[in-house]
Amino acid sequence: MNTTTRIRTAERFGRWLGRGWRGCVRGERRVSAWLVDKGAPVVVTATLVWVVKLAVLGVLLYVAFWIALLLLFMVGAGWAAAANTPEEEKWWPFTDLTELRKKSGYDPNLYNDASHELFIDDRQKFISVFRH
Structure with a gap:
């Protein structure tokens, strides 16, 4: 009997997401430290980081809106196509x-x-x- 535990796919995916998140946080801290080293005030650096975060969030919401609109259009087109078919289709x-x-x-x-x-x-x- 094998006593080694196996890492499941969900746990592996969660660890991958965690590493990505930590990498983003590390990069954010590195950029803000670089800006402070170049002479930018800490308040301006924090504001700039938040502006970038909000801009990325805005782009993601924009893309999600258009994808949702496209899916809604596809569902509506399918519903309209189903409504226009005759009740008894001739399959023969x-x-x-x-x-x-x-x-x-x-x-x-x-x-x-x-x-x-x-x-x-x-x-x-x-x-x-x-x-x-």
Whole structure:
């Protein structure tokens, strides 16, 4: 029996997100420290970091709005298409078997039309192959 524990996919994904978040925080601190080293006041640096965060949030909300609008349009188009279909769609292009038999290239074996004179049962095919 193996006693080593396995890391599940959800935990691996969570750790990946955590590393990414810590990397962003580290980069933010590095940028703000660089600005302070260049002579920018701490208040201006903090304000600039928040402006960048709000700008990124605004871009994300903008993109999410257009994706939601696109999905809403697709749902509406699907609903409209479903509303315009007739109640009883014809899934079979022929009304009855006689109309189907009039079609050129009709093979009764493909449609299991046992009442047709050219229909050959699979058992009869099997027997006739081994007789000859």
